[in-house]
Amino acid sequence: MTHWLDLEQQRHWRSLLTGTSALFAALNHDLEAGSDLALNEYEVLVRLSESPDRTLRMSVLAEGLVHSRSRITHTVSRMERRGLVRRQAACDDGRGVDCTMTDEGYAALVAAAHVHVTSVRARLVDVLTPAELAAIGEGFERVTARIVEDRPV
Amino acid sequence: MTHWLDLEQQRHWRSLLTGTSALFAALNHDLEAGSDLALNEYEVLVRLSESPDRTLRMSVLAEGLVHSRSRITHTVSRMERRGLVRRQAACDDGRGVDCTMTDEGYAALVAAAHVHVTSVRARLVDVLTPAELAAIGEGFERVTARIVEDRPV
DNA sequence: GACAACTAGTACAACATTCAATTAGGATGG
DNA sequence: CCATCCTAATTGAATGTTGTACTAGTTGTC
Secondary structure, three states: OOOOOOHHHHHHHHHHHHHHHHHHHHHHHHHHHHOOOOHHHHHHHHHHHOOHHHEEEHHHHHHHHOOOHHHHHHHHHHHHHOOOEEEEEOOOOOOOEEEEEOHHHHHHHHHHHHHHHHHHHHHHHOOOOHHHHHHHHHHHHHHHHHHHHHOOO | OOOOOOHHHHHHHHHHHHHHHHHHHHHHHHHHHHOOOOHHHHHHHHHHHOOHHHEEEHHHHHHHHOOOHHHHHHHHHHHHHOOOEEEEEOOOOOOOEEEEEOHHHHHHHHHHHHHHHHHHHHHHHOOOOHHHHHHHHHHHHHHHHHHHHHOOO
């Protein structure tokens, strides 16, 4: 027997579904309109900017962004072509590849940051009560944790 | 001057970003593994199933699912090729096109529903407290409303 | 130290999505 | 009534994403 969602649960779930779809479309649109980066490229640069030597392994990047390896390879290839990042063999592991943010990539991130943060505020953070934002943040931490621990079946 | 996010806000926002990414990937994966539908096809069928005569205008479908018109055209074309839906000219407006769910489409929806609901529960609803789910539902209703009212600039 | 089993990343092909251009019907205003 | 503008939907090309297979390096084991 299927345990269906009740009406309230269904409403909330539907609200999340359309809400995130609208939100990410709007954020992406804002960012592309006000910078030379798409949202996923921006995220790649953010991750790199927070890492020692502005460098991360491709696989770490993929896992952190919840993208497939193949997708990261393509995204990074495009970004490399544009001079935003650079790739080199990882010295400790011959199979690995390190992705490093170039100065140009850093400049692009800095240039885009204002637009993006303003957009995240206007579209999300300032629309929610602090309690709602906290509930969302904490809830999704558990959601992610659950999914990750289910992963290697 | 940019009004940056504080550390908490940043953490919550990041949690939402990776959380939804992981969630939708997992839901899509579950659904595709247990049925013949992808998540966006499932959503199309849900909308149609809730409509009078199991029929909706293409544009209504696009707006409801927050997809571009072009995307809906392509998605519906694929689904029509598989016999899940059917298209006919709208009688009241010569430009419009009505999309109707076929019996086969309804059967596919019914067959997929159990898997999908179970997955939504396991990955989201049952992982959150009722208060968190309510906060998410209500928060995103406002987020969406804000985006929609900003749309026609 | 050589075999199998595993991990990291990429290449290519199938598929999905976006963007711009196009077709066609409807509304408006002189 | 017809010129213009607007809306609905589609098309096709460019772009992005996924899935599978492949290459290469690593680890473990006997």
